[in-house]
Amino acid sequence: MKLTLLAAFSLALVISALTTGCTGHHPNEMVHYEPGLGEIMSLTSMRHAKLWFAGQGQNWALAEYELEELQEGFEDIAKFHPTHKAIKQPIPQLIAKTMDYPLAELNKAIKAKNVALFTQHFDAVTAGCNACHQLSEFGFNIVTRPAFNPFANQDFTSVTK
Ligand code: HEC
Numbered sequence: 612m613k614l615t616l617l618a619a620f621s622l623a624l625v626i627s628a629l630t631t632g633c634t635g636h637h638p639n640e641m642v643h644y645e646p647g648l649g650e651i652m653s654l655t656s657m658r659h660a661k662l663w664f665a666g667q668g669q670n671w672a673l674a675e676y677e678l679e680e681l682q683e684g685f686e687d688i689a690k691f692h693p694t695h696k697a698i699k700q701p702i703p704q705l706i707a708k709t710m711d712y713p714l715a716e717l718n719k720a721i722k723a724k725n726v727a728l729f730t731q732h733f734d735a736v737t738a739g740c741n742a743c744h745q746l747s748e749f750g751f752n753i754v755t756r757p758a759f760n761p762f763a764n765q766d767f768t769s770v771t772k
Pocket of ligand 1: 648649650652653659681695702705706709710739740743744747749752754
């Protein structure tokens with residue numbers, strides 16, 4: 612009986628430490644994490660590559676998903692990083708100028724399930740990435756079509772043709 616009580620008490624202590632103590636914040640206070648621009652860009656780079664392989668594999672549902680993720684990344688950038696120390700123009704404006712049109716066209720190609728159109732507009736998106744890097748003093752950062760598929764643990768071929 613004593614042991615059970617002790618165990619229950621220890622468990623309660625552990626739980627209260629986990630829910631309150633560890634963060635050093637009041638339990639009701641949300642801990643916000645804002646990803647840096649470079650961090651979101653690393654994800655953007657991964658999505659861009661996955662999008663390519665999804666389109667080439669004609670897995671259109673996956674392509675649509677990756678495109679949405681890319682778009683959400685740009686929305687986060689506009690929200691969390693509307694300005695940047697090294698960049699003259701507001702970032703949401705740069706994204707609108709370089710990304711909105713090619714992403715919309717790529718979306719149409721995905722909806723049409725057309726590989727040739729997909730490839731054409733994917734290249735236009737890539738050109739948009741590079742245009743924004745040029746405009747934001749990051750022109751040395753050059754995006755290309757992925758040369759090979761580094762994602763050995765994912766199937767990009769069609770399941771939805
Ligand atoms: C707002 C204009 C803009 C657009 C649009 C843009 N980038 Fe970037 N990108 C940046 C800036 C600015 C940085 C440098 C961020 C930093 O490290 O502070 C960057 C950095 C990067 C990096 C380097 C991240 C790293 O740590 O290796 C990659 C890769 C990248 N972008 C890929 C892309 C791809 C792919 C696209 C298009 C799908 C794209 N970017 C679109 C502005 C842009």
